[in-house]
Amino acid sequence: MTGAGILLMALVTGAATWALRALPTLMARSEPRPGSVLARFLAATGPAAIATLFMASVAPQLFPVPRDLLPLAAGIIATVAAFLPRRSVILATLAGAAAYGVVFALVA
């Protein structure tokens, strides 16, 4: 792909990505009726999306060939254990990453 082709690809993708992120926000002006199908769908979308993104982010380590399972388990356990006492997202994230890196080094 030429330099101009790369720029064209980036511009088209960037414009469409902006539209996907912004237009639904700009167009959804009214609150869905409480208890309606749309309200329940949107309320469930958030937790479902975050659960999906978590699973999708660890799936490459599980399928098709499992790899680095001990660091993965250590990272997950440390994240949960660090989150529970204070419900701090920052602390839990850093603890999980640190545990993953330490166990990765020990296993290697």
Add this chain to the structure above:
Amino acid sequence: MTPNPGFRAGALAAVPIMLGYFPMAVVFGVEASRVGLSTLQAGMLSVIMFAGAAQFLALALIASGAAPLVAAGTLIAINLRHILYGPALMKAAGQPKRRWAALWSWCLTDEVFAQALATFRTGQRFSEGWITGLGLCAYAAWVGGSVVGAWAGEELLTAWPALEAGLGFIVPALFLALLMSVASRESLPAVAVALVATVLGALVFDATGAILSGMIAGALAGVLIR
């Protein structure tokens, strides 16, 4: 009455995202230099696209010599999931005013969406300054990491494999922590179905299919299972 959280509070809330984005973007920059992109081109891709998974796929498409518009169509398909984020966030925030949504929505990536949603679920009020601070700092970390990675080349990461591995787990850890902060008894069916559907989607389709399967099946479960 407590004032609405502003730009600075949003920037502070972006810290875990920045810690995840910067090293990921460095990896992107390194990969970009491997497929022959200059530092300027790698930075340009991050400035114009700001979409991690799509950008990594873009490198593969560039390397394979795909036609630009065909490549763009593939990349747009990967980003389709973002269409759900804005309305879900606005619902969680109580449908606030959004004069500048055309600007801050640009930064509504997976991680920014998840962090914002978790914050609003704790009762924090929405402000456009806050979400702009959150999104812009994440954007800056992503663009900065891309440029550093492309400039430094692959030696930057190969010398510290354990550090690279630990940094690579920041994003999964962030999603897990955010999931624990938003999950409730009512959302358990949606979460459980999303997890299972993502695994099935990964086995049957590809990564994009897995993400779309998980999100849609989970959200539908939230509607159907009461």
